Amino acid sequence: MSTSLKTDLFINGQWVKGAGSLPVLNPSTNSLIADISTADEAQCDAAVKAAHDAFPSWSKTASRVRSEILRKAFELMIAEADGIARVISMENGKTFTDAKGEVIYAAEFFRWFAEEAVRTPGDFRAAPSGDKRILVTHQPIGVSLLITPWNFPAAMATRKIGPALAAGCTVILKAASETPLTALWIIDILQRAGVPAGVVNFVMPEKTGAMVSRMMHDPRVRNVSFTGSTEVGRILLKESADLVLRTSLELGGNAPFVIFDDADIDEAVKGAMIAKMRNGGAACTAANRFIVAENVAAEFIEKFKSAMASLKMSDGLAEGAQLGASVSRKERDKIAQLVDQAVTAGASLHLGGVIPEGEGAFYPATVLSVAADNPILAQEVFGPVAPIVTFGSDEEAIALANATEYGLIAYVYSGDLKRAIRVSEAIEAGMVAINRGVISDPAAPFGGVKQSGLGREGGFAGIHEFLETKYIGVEI
Secondary structure, X not given: OOOOOOOOEEEOOEEEOOOEEEEEEEOOOOEEEEEEEEEOHHHHHHHXXXXXXXXXXXXXXXXXXXXXXXXXXXXXXXXXXXXXXXXXXXXXXXXXXXXXXXXXXHHHHHHXXXXXOOOOOOEEEEOOOOOEXXXXXXXXXXXXXXXXXXXXXOHHHHHHHHHHHHHOOXXXXXXXXXXXXXXXXXXXXXXXXXXXXXXXXXXXXXXHHHHHHHHHOOOOEEEEEXXXXXXXXXHXXXXXXXXXXXEEEEOOOOEEEEEXXXXXXXXXXXXXXXXXXXXXXXXXXXXXXXXXXXXXHHHHHHHHXXXXXXXXXXXXXXXXXXXXXXOOHHHHHHHHHHHHHHHHOOOEEEEOOOOXXXXXXOOOOEEEEOOXXXXXXXXOOOOOEEEEEEEOOHHHHHHHHXXXXXXXXXXXXXXXXXXXXXXXXXXXXXXXXXXXXXXXXXXXXEOOEEOOEEOOEOOOOHHHHHEEEEEEEXXX
C-alpha cells in the first residue's frame, strides 16, 4: 500500500519534479493538503514522446498480459480503497461514504476492461460478389490524451485508462487541478501493477489551455478523451479538427427526473435522494430538474423536503456525514448564485438556500418550486439543489424533459411499465433510468446525445473509443 501521497509528475516510468507547483486544498476546511508538481512545455513534450516511444511495444503486447496488469490494478485498488477514499474526501469534499463508493465503482473499470482486453471481436466473411474474403480487425489508435474532471477523480481516470490500456494504447493523463492526488495514487497503482515505462504518463500543465492545445497539435497524439463541461468540450472539439483527432467527449447534463401520477411516491423520493444527492449533486448524471405530475406534486414535495432536511452536512470525513463540501468556495458560490437568481425570478424556497457560516465550501440541501420558464431549469446545477416544476399531460412532461441543449440521462418514475418505456423512448437522452435513482455501470455504455457529448465509455463500446477498424480484402 502507498505509504505517502505522490505529488510529482510521472513521465516514462519515473516520478519527476515539476517546473513549478500547485497547492491542493481541502474544501471542508480551506487548509492545504499538499503541493503538487506542475509541468512546463518541455515536460509535456517529454510525456508525449514517452507515450509515443512506448506505443509500438505496448500495442503488440499480448492481450492476456495487458489483461493481467489491469486485473492486478483492480486488486490493488480494492485493497487500498479506504486510503484512496480518504484522499478523495479530503481534496474533493464529498463524504467518505460517497468516496468509498466511487473507489469501488472506479476499480470495476479495471476489472471490466481486463476482461474486454482479450475479447475484442473481428469479422471474416465472403464478399457478396464472391471475389474475395472480407477480413475486419481492430488496432489500437495510438497515443491518447486523457483529461478528467474533479467530481469523480478516481472513476473518470479508470474509465479512460482501463479501455485505453486494454486496447493497446499509451496515455497521458491530465487530471483536474482541484483533485490530482487521487489520480496520482491510481498512477502509482498502475506502476506497481506492472505497466511498462512510458505506457502511462501524468502531467499537470502550468498553463492548462495552452499546453493541452500544444499536445493536441503534436502529430504523435492521435486521440483525445475528455470529461468535463460542454463549454470546454466545444473548444477541444474545434482544436481537434486541426489534426482530425479522434475525439471522445463526455460533457454536461441537465437530467430530468419525471414523476407520473401513477408512481410510488415513497419509492420516487428514495430514487430522487440517490439521483440528486449522490456526490452532493456534483455529477453530470445528477437529477437536475424534477418534473412532477400536478396531482402528486404536494405529496412529493413534502416527503422529498423532509428527506433532504434530514441530511447531516459536515466535513466529509466526519462520522455520519451525509452531505460534504463543494470542491471549492468558488464552486459553492456558483450554486448560491443560481439559487438566488431563481428566487428573484419567482421561485418558492421550501428548504435551504442560505450559505452557512464558516470557512468550508458548504451549501445546504435546497428544494425549490419553479415555473417552467425559471432560468435555473436551463442550468446544470452542480450541487444539492432541486428545482421542481409541475405538468399536466404526458406530452407536457416530455416537452419539459427535452427543453434543454443537453441529453445525457433522464429518470422516469411510473407504475405503468408500458408508459415508462414509451416516455423513455421519447426523451432525448443517451441513458434513461426507469424507477431507479442510479444506473451507471462499467458493463453498460455511458454517454449522451445533443450537447452532452460524443462516443461512449464503459460496456462493450468503451474499448472501441481507442481502436481503429481496419478492413483487409483477401484474394481467393
